[in-house]
Amino acid sequence: MTLTQTATLPLEVRDLTVVYREQPVLWDVDLAIPPGQLSAIVGPNGAGKSTLLKAVLGLVPRASGQVWFFGQSLREARARIGYVPQRNTVDWDFPTSVLDVVMMGLYGQLGWFRRPGKREREAAMHCLEQVSLQDLAHRQIAQLSGGQQQRVFLARALAQNADLYFMDEPFAGVDAVTEEAILQVLHGLKSQGKTVVVVHHDLETVREYFDHLTLLNVQVIASGPMEETFTSENLRRTYGAKARTGG
Numbered sequence: 001m002t003l004t005q006t007a008t009l010p011l012e013v014r015d016l017t018v019v020y021r022e023q024p025v026l027w028d029v030d031l032a033i034p035p036g037q038l039s040a041i042v043g044p045n046g047a048g049k050s051t052l053l054k055a056v057l058g059l060v061p062r063a064s065g066q067v068w069f070f071g072q073s074l075r076e077a078r079a080r081i082g083y084v085p086q087r088n089t090v091d092w093d094f095p096t097s098v099l100d101v102v103m104m105g106l107y108g109q110l111g112w113f114r115r116p117g118k119r120e121r122e123a124a125m126h127c128l129e130q131v132s133l134q135d136l137a138h139r140q141i142a143q144l145s146g147g148q149q150q151r152v153f154l155a156r157a158l159a160q161n162a163d164l165y166f167m168d169e170p171f172a173g174v175d176a177v178t179e180e181a182i183l184q185v186l187h188g189l190k191s192q193g194k195t196v197v198v199v200h201h202d203l204e205t206v207r208e209y210f211d212h213l214t215l216l217n218v219q220v221i222a223s224g225p226m227e228e229t230f231t232s233e234n235l236r237r238t239y240g241a242k243a244r245t246g247g
């Protein structure tokens with residue numbers, strides 16, 4: 001078999017199938033995410049969006065399929081990849097400060113055995129400033145609101161200085177101000193040439209916020225530039241008859 005994976009593609013997925021309890025939740029997924037764009041993954045609850053991110057990142061087992069990051073394996077490319085998990089899947093009770101959580105993002109560059117010093121602390125503070133959380137740096141993570149916690153994990157991803165980011169519903173349950181702050185962060189990453197793949201729920205904003213769209217419901221229904229893929233026919237095939245294209 002000849003493989004044509006390209007170093008310029010941040011993510012390439014071929015024939016990915018994931019099975020939970022003998023039930024396929026992702027079926028034969030092929031995907032090519034273009035570089036330097038904001039890319040949305042959209043689909044109904046239970047469509048397999050979170051599972052797709054976890055499967056490409058090796059966090060859940062794959063029944064079949066191959067994945068390349070910049071033409072490399074996960075192991076080779078790991079330091080270039082950042083992940084912000086879906087908020088309700090994170091255990092918030094651990095006794096750690098906001099600044100410590102953000103500094104965890106630096107360990108990829110630092111190595112686990114070097115203690116973070118002044119420079120790392122300043123870098124982490126800078127990331128907190130980008131999400132307007134510098135005043136809460138020393139607060140325990142468990143004592144933040146949901147939207148603030150979401151921004152902490154965004155700051156941690158920024159600290160990681162990755163080339164490819166996966167974010168699972170970063171806009172879920174945040175107010176308009178936080179939504180705008182997160183959007184600014186995404187645009188900042190894009191202007192640095194980074195690729196961001198975001199699981200997104202809101203069909204009203206997806207066209208405005210993102211360049212590239214993948215519609216998922218166990219299988220990939222459509223994937224490509226927003227203007228080609230965001231059609232009422234594709235949305236109907238993804239969500240059933242009730243979906244609207246908004247705007």
Ligand SMILES: Nc1ncnc2c1ncn2[C@@H]1O[C@H](COP(=O)(O)OP(=O)(O)OP(=O)(O)O)[C@@H](O)[C@H]1O
Nearest residue numbers: 020021025043044045046047048049050051052086
């Ligand atoms: N650990 C697991 N064990 C068994 N089934 C699971 C597991 N995790 C997820 N599932 C099932 O796999 C399917 C896909 O779940 P997934 O979390 O990927 O959906 P999603 O598209 O992210 O949904 P949401 O929009 O609600 O976040 C669902 O039917 C879910 O119940």
Ligand SMILES: [Mg+2]
Nearest residue numbers: 049050051086
């Ligand atoms: Mg999910």
